[in-house]
Amino acid sequence: MKNRMWQKAIMFAISLILGIILVTQMRTKSNVLGTVNSDEKTVELNEELAKLNLEKNRLRDELELLKKENRENEEVYKDAEEELLRLKEELEVQKIISGYYDVKGPGTIITIDADPDTYLSLASSHQFILALISYLNNAGVEAISINGQRYTNYTEIVPVLEHINVNGVAMVLPLEIKAIGDTSTIKSSLYFVGGIVSQLNQIGYTIETEDSDEIFIQRYDGEKQFKYAVPITRNEDI
DSSP: OHHHHHHHHHHHHHHHHHHHHHHHHHHHHHHHHHHHHHHHHHHHHHHHHHHHHHHHHHHHHHHHHHHHHHHHHHHHHHHHHHHHHHHHHHHHHHHHHTTTOOEEEEEEEEEEOTTTTOOOOOTTTTHHHHHHHHHHHHTOOSEETTTTTEEOOOOOOOETTEEETTTTEEOOSSSEEEEESSSHHHHHHHSSSSSHHHHHHHEEHHHHHHHEEEEEEEOOOOOOOOOOOOOOOTSSOO
16 A cells, blocks of 8 residues: 555656656747747848838939939029020010010100201102111110101111102101110210211201100011021021
């Protein structure tokens, strides 16, 4: 009886020891595996972080490239905008010079007439009218009209019978010449000693001038067709 109880006690003790060993092994294995899993996770996280850093650097480089392109595009757009503005201003100037715009501004109105009892032929003295226009141009006037006809680079003043034609329109006395420009310069170009006013007075014409703060000059109604001349672009070799 005692032997059996002793045997049972020994078996219980052995079983207990084995159980403790088994539990200890399981815990040890769990700890070991847990450590391994943690290390693997750390490696995975480090790899993911490295990938994210690479992507971040790529995106940063791409952003810098886009910023550079944007700055370049802004400069190109600014240059194009300035060039467009310059061309618009140049076009406006050319339209005024060509006479295809109604214009207004300060200037001088010159009236050429003759005494009713005096016979004067405009046709025979049209060169004096041409000289007067030339003096006005030298004075830097920006627009001229003769009895409402706009004077341009292509205007013809030609004698016909006893009168003159301006842009193909017959003109008789009195002639009203409007000139937009600096009034003092206009007066100086006309009234110097031996100048055009003196010459016109000598052959019997009377000249009156009146300064105005605002003179209105109508545009040229005709149309000039260019058959031979063509514009040259800036990038085209001459």
